Amino acid sequence: MLVLEYDGTRFCGWQSQPDGRSVQQAVEGAFSRLAGAPTRATAAGRTDAGVHAHAMPVTITMPERWSCAELQRAANALLPPDIAVRAVYPVQNGGNARRSALGRRYCYTVATTEEARSPFRNRRAWALARPLDLEAMQRCADLLPGLHDFRAFAAVGEPKPHYRCHVTEARWEHDDDGCARFTISADRFLHHMVRMLVGTMVDIGLGRRPEGDMARLIQLDHNGNTSPPAPAAGLAFMSAGYPAELVTGNGVSW
Template identity: 50%
Template sequence: MPSFPQVMDPRPILLVTQYDGGRFAGWQRQPVVRTVQGDMEIALERLCATAVPAIGAGRTDAGVHAHGQGVGVRVPERWTPATLRRAMNATLPDDIWVAEAHRMVPEFHPRRSAIARRYGYLIGTDEAARSPFRRRYEWSIRHPLDPAALQGEADSVLGEHTFRAFAVAHTAPVDDHHRCVIQHARWVERDGGWVFEVAANRFLHHMVRFLVGTMVEVAQGRRPRGTIARLLVAPDNSGTPAPAPAHGLSLREVTYPAELYADAS
């Protein structure tokens, strides 16, 4: 292994990262199982000859995918965003890919600086959704869904609410208010099914999956309309349906203020 200068650039690099979450135990580094953060840090150490933390904008769960995870790194000064991106993609396993790399200002933090996160959840309702080429990324549902019920429940989450009923208990700090601001929530019909698009300033553990699982129950007539609104004032998740499967969910995009991009023209 060659010896590289160990002076770290004070300007972090943002790596916009995609991954297939099917073979990972989530984003966060763990001592035994394979994780996205762990594999990225292995690649960074190989390239930089020193340990380099990879800080993600969010901790996706086991099985959850990403089209635009924000990952912040500080590397030796010899690396530019372009050369680091090329080297990372030559080193990373084939289920992780760096789509973009940007030089950021020193104040940038991949998690705290984010002003929005956007997720998408895929549901397949046609017979072909059970194909091995789709079922890895979609929740295959055989019973029809009521479009008006889906969107009606989604409309209930817009704005600022407390989402204790849509989070795994005891995963947030005890003093966390569990409040999130939902900026966008929409069901879009697509060929062979639906996609739920949702954006917010923050998300709680399993939150999108709990919301999707509940909306599907309503759209199939198993729960009454207005279930989401009633659960938004519930003190816990004891009355919430099971979360939707992880494999249908993808972190699509993380948004940062334009002034944090040092390479902006």
């Protein structure tokens, strides 16, 4: 299992696309060269265009001649500068970064001061540059833990068997660098779910919509009343957790 870090600014997302530069294509290209044969990479999460990852688990099958340390060094020599392999771990047969994951964590960053306009910061945050009512936003976040139907916070697309997600963590924090950060963990996430949650809570934090909207939206079976999704630049995949018996290296959560 690879643990990848990447800057999603110049990618069309994780998943391979016929007419775009994807993280999956770059990773499979590098590892196919090392394997001497086509390889397939499976990630714990399929990030959208512009979304980043700090520790994205990816499973890929490689010849046994490669040690973990050698594979990491060789891959980093071939990968583009906006992707890095942070670690490599052997996994048990049948281990799959996507299907075997017990949970995933995302973090969304909103820059609330004028420093948000800095070109060195706005690639990793929503450059809002306005103060937010974080207490109201946290009260909204307090409604999220537990098993809920998040249909109102899912992008319209191909119907899914169900829209239930079990959220285990949802919190807003304000950092000394003038950023508000939203961290959320769940067993699964719907397409655009985190960005739509953030977009709605930011509108509440700006006073654009009443705080009571959050409880009402969670009960809806459509996304017609949800705020637009927050910009992709502020979102980052942070980590995923796995059963202890799956990974034979040190640790099971990144």
